[in-house]
Amino acid sequence: MNEILTAVIPVVIIGIICGAMLVVASKLMAVKEDERLPKIRECLPGANCGACGFAGCDGYAKALCETEGTATNLCVPGGDGVSRQLSELLGVEFADVVEKVAVVHCAGDCEHTKDKVDYIGMNSCAAAKLVFGSKGSCAYGCLGLGDCAKACPSEAICLKNGIAHIDTRRCTGCGICTRTCPNQIISLVDDVERVVVTCSNKDKGAVTRKVCSNGCIGCKKCERICPNDAIKVTDNLAVIDHSKCQNCESFGICAENCTTGCLLIQEGGQH
């Protein structure tokens, strides 16, 4: 018994001394934290997804506290609700959360393009691309075997007429499909009324025209017509800079004048 005590007592005493030291130190040298921080942290969903651009919810909360002017609408999973709470807490004006939505840059359905081969292999776009480069005659377009539809967690993608279609009401803007598509023809855009290019073909106009009647031939008509310089034709393909395509008085004029109909106006805010 004595032996146990001689071992236990010193350790306990050292432990108590250490503990007391830590308590005193933490009281004496406490660093004052912003009292809004825990409140802000509570508002955030805590998913630590990083969609706001900061390292997790703690990072975002800290930035909101310390850096004046950090936008309160950066939390995509939290949506408008969290944004409203944050603006109330910080006393700044409420701003809508701009949700993201996926867009398929291909309109080469069964009527507008033909299959190059009679593919009977594995039912996967990635596999079909490995074998023939592409199933259809256009090497850039939608393969139509639905890798994106299988990957989509919210079942927002379905195959219609040989190409992928995105149900914007169901799409949460997670971006999994953009990484799944072997041809990388899906991208995320802000969920506002927008003009999108429904083609990804980078071949010269004549070649494109031969394989798909809906393809962008790179005629640059849209580039000339756009009042905001938002459309640029690079590699025989129109590319829209969505940051410039805003507050356009003649919104949609590019789509109306497109020679092949590969510019499409989509409605936004369907969430």
Added chain:
Amino acid sequence: MTKLIIILLSAVFINNYVLSRFLGICPFLGVSKKLNSATGMSLAVIFVMMIATAVTWPIQMYLLNPNNLGYLQTIVFILVIAALVQLVEIVLKRYIPSLHKSLGVYLPLITTNCAVLGVTILNIDEGYTFVEAMVNSLGSGLGFFLAMVMFSGVRSKLEGADIPKAFQGLPITLVAASITSLSFMGFGGVIENLFA
């Protein structure tokens, strides 16, 4: 003086804690991906090894040994080192926030690192005096630093290499670590003979 230099150099090269004694492998594999975090971690290790030795050596010599409590060494050291690191963290946060920020998460991480505990216990086992013990822990920390920085270089090379799928990730890292460790075996006996 010669003895101190021998202790320092052999702690860095011959008895390198990571590559020869295989202590502290967890941070060696975990934090060596980027040079920045590798340096941060190593600096924290040097720092903690030094203060841990400065505290545990007197405890062993003036508290445990006279009372025949030498067998309590391990548990007492763990307890003291853990409390000490916490204390240092609180002090740093209050007075040197910039250093606290750069050491960041690594400081609490190495609280119970076996390399730190290993240094303090080996200092006692080797029968070092206080100064020798301090020099030894400085050398051990520097050795850890050297291993971390070297290995982060190796890993950054690995990132661009075309590695067979079965070896990707941890397996190739372990292979690389063992080869790095082999190279350090070459230092065996060199330092003692330098001063012989």
